[in-house]
Amino acid sequence: MMTAWLDQKLEARGLERADLFIWPLGMAIAVLWALPFVWMVSTSFKFPGDVMTKDIEWLPHRVTLNNYIKVFDYPVIRWGFNSVVQATVSTFLCVLFGAMAGYALARMRFPGRDTLFYVFLASLMIPTEVSVIPLLLGFVKIGWASSYQALILPSIGNVFSVYIFRQFFLSFPKELEEAAKMDGAGPFNLFFRIALPLARAPAIAASVIIFTLNWNNFLWPLLVTFDESMKTLPVGIAAFTPVVGTQTQIEGYSVAMAAVTILSIPSLLLFCFLQRYFIQGLSQGSVKQ
Amino acid sequence: MTTAILQGQADFGAERHQTDRAGYLLVAFFALPFFLFNILPVLFGVYVSFTRWSIVGTPKWVGLDNFHKAFTDQWVAVAFKNVFLYGLVIVPCVTGLGLLFALFVNKRYPLSGLARTLFFAPTVVSATVIGLVWVWMLDTQYGLVNYYLSFLGFDDIPWLTSTRWSLIGISIASVWWDLGLAFVLFLAALQDIPGEIIDAARVDGANRWQRFKHVILPHLRPVISMVVTLQLISTLRIFSQVYVMTNGGPASSSSSPIHYIYNLAIVRNLFGYAAAVSLLLFVLILAITVVQRFLLRERA
Numbered sequence: 208m209m210t211a212w213l214d215q216k217l218e219a220r221g222l223e224r225a226d227l228f229i230w231p232l233g234m235a236i237a238v239l240w241a242l243p244f245v246w247m248v249s250t251s252f253k254f255p256g257d258v259m260t261k262d263i264e265w266l267p268h269r270v271t272l273n274n275y276i277k278v279f280d281y282p283v284i285r286w287g288f289n290s291v292v293q294a295t296v297s298t299f300l301c302v303l304f305g306a307m308a309g310y311a312l313a314r315m316r317f318p319g320r321d322t323l324f325y326v327f328l329a330s331l332m333i334p335t336e337v338s339v340i341p342l343l344l345g346f347v348k349i350g351w352a353s354s355y356q357a358l359i360l361p362s363i364g365n366v367f368s369v370y371i372f373r374q375f376f377l378s379f380p381k382e383l384e385e386a387a388k389m390d391g392a393g394p395f396n397l398f399f400r401i402a403l404p405l406a407r408a409p410a411i412a413a414s415v416i417i418f419t420l421n422w423n424n425f426l427w428p429l430l431v432t433f434d435e436s437m438k439t440l441p442v443g444i445a446a447f448t449p450v451v452g453t454q455t456q457i458e459g460y461s462v463a464m465a466a467v468t469i470l471s472i473p474s475l476l477l478f479c480f481l482q483r484y485f486i487q488g489l490s491q492g493s494v495k496q
Numbered sequence: 497m498t499t500a501i502l503q504g505q506a507d508f509g510a511e512r513h514q515t516d517r518a519g520y521l522l523v524a525f526f527a528l529p530f531f532l533f534n535i536l537p538v539l540f541g542v543y544v545s546f547t548r549w550s551i552v553g554t555p556k557w558v559g560l561d562n563f564h565k566a567f568t569d570q571w572v573a574v575a576f577k578n579v580f581l582y583g584l585v586i587v588p589c590v591t592g593l594g595l596l597f598a599l600f601v602n603k604r605y606p607l608s609g610l611a612r613t614l615f616f617a618p619t620v621v622s623a624t625v626i627g628l629v630w631v632w633m634l635d636t637q638y639g640l641v642n643y644y645l646s647f648l649g650f651d652d653i654p655w656l657t658s659t660r661w662s663l664i665g666i667s668i669a670s671v672w673w674d675l676g677l678a679f680v681l682f683l684a685a686l687q688d689i690p691g692e693i694i695d696a697a698r699v700d701g702a703n704r705w706q707r708f709k710h711v712i713l714p715h716l717r718p719v720i721s722m723v724v725t726l727q728l729i730s731t732l733r734i735f736s737q738v739y740v741m742t743n744g745g746p747a748s749s750s751s752s753p754i755h756y757i758y759n760l761a762i763v764r765n766l767f768g769y770a771a772a773v774s775l776l777l778f779v780l781i782l783a784i785t786v787v788q789r790f791l792l793r794e795r796a
Contacts, residue, residue: 229603233597259637303525308527330534341538343761448631470621471625
């Protein structure tokens with residue numbers, strides 16, 4: 208009687224009895240998966256003396272903001288400013304130029320168009336790490352090492368942006384363009400007045416993904432910033448590790464965790480609010496290949 | 497790949513003879529930085545790899561010297577051996593767990609949206625966050641991982657401070673970081689499978705395992721192949737978490753090709769040699785991509 212009722216309930220949701228066991232297990236693993244973040248935040252509010260101990264306190268019995276204050280003994284504001292400039296400018300240019308190129312590649316006819324697109328696609332096979340050493344030499348030679356140009360310029364040519372917009376504009380209704388053409392709109396007008404305003408969804412998807420990539424970019428900023436004052440946030444805060452720098456041995460893990468909590472907030476916030484775009488963009492960008 | 501991408505080309509029949517010159521201009525804004533900063537350096541790098549070049553001096557042509565050196569350099573061998581081991585651990589874990597998590601979230605249980613967020617979240621944070629959080633999690637004496645393992649009767653494991661464990665320690669952090677992309681790709685592929693097919697199999701009395709093996713898995717083959725390739729390539733490029741967590745140590749036991757390249761260039765100022773080693777890595781990555789394309793085409 209009871210089991211029949213249960214089976215019926217499950218059936219209605221398209222589930223089986225095994226799901227009664229799988230669901231809690233899966234949810235437990237999902238929570239477990241996020242625990243390192245919880246531990247990071249929890250540690251960041253602890254007094255240094257409460258950190259290196261064998262008593263595991265998930266909720267600290269006393270909290271302090273001192274670790275966060277100590278983080279600001281380092282030039283994190285400067286690093287944060289550099290990161291914001293680097294990530295926003297290069298993302299803006301990459302998305303705008305990518306939209307223009309994607310539009311042209313999808314909607315216009317000109318010799319070499321498809322070859323160009325193949326070159327863009329083929330370049331995905333070149334890992335950025337291959338170009339990093341010669342790029343550094345080049346920037347040093349022209350005296351642009353440790354500069355905003357050096358941080359920004361190499362991130363503009365991200366093909367992902369072109370790809371996303373090209374896919375979108377391929378299925379763009381022709382009638383809209385035609386109507387505008389009748390009114391005598393030139394190609395630039397057409398793009399900026401008609402096409403771009405309607406490309407909100409791919410623009411947001413490309414922006415959040417490329418911004419996250421740029422915000423987290425590590426190897427290139429590490430190589431090209433010789434001055435402490437030109438470091439980006441991820442590179443600067445990496446010095447809180449016990450291996451490369453010396454800070455952690457003095458300050459302890461609580462300050463390091465405060466620093467990485469600060470560092471992870473922008474990405475996690477962006478992700479929480481725009482998750483849909485992240486997931487759509489990533490699956491569009493790769494699965495359809 | 498090509499068919500899907502080039503569809504829509506036929507739409508232009510009526511205007512066949514027209515050339516939109518503005519198209520070049522629209523593409524140029526992107527193409528210029530792309531060729532200058534993404535393509536040109538690769539070609540320049542080929543030249544650099546034939547020279548001896550320190551950052552201040554002038555380059556000196558040395559022919560194939562750097563490549564000869566690379567093939568006899570024991571640290572190159574160590575770095576490539578390590579990256580092979582990283583791949584052996586990380587690729588199956590990311591693929592397997594990513595698929596399992598995607599199957600779970602795809603079921604539309606209550607709260608599966610939350611599970612999706614939690615599984616994906618680590619992927620969006622920077623290597624510095626991943627590295628420092630896991631250095632702390634894997635701390636030999638006070639780390640959470642060893643604390644909970646001690647209940648299972650394990651002694652403290654020196655995850656990041658012994659030559660025996662450092663690769664595993666970094667791999668754990670890498671799986672946590674990388675899993676999100678595989679997970680999302682699997683989830684998208686699962687959602688593309690028409691529900692009727694699975695329902696039909698269920699009506700025919702196929703159990704969960706049979707449905708997975710005979711209905712779902714065949715649909716996933718191309719995605720699995722893609723995830724394995726993407727993850728393999730991203731593992732070959734492993735650097736930031738290594739740099740943050742162990743700096744390649746102890747005794748190079750966790751170093752990777754990119755980490756070695758970084759050391760050659762930045763610490764030892766051997767830019768020509770560094771460029772040569774990065775070309776070797778590039779050839780390896782290219783070979784893997786080509787083999788995967790070939791295998792996919794064979795099957796199709």
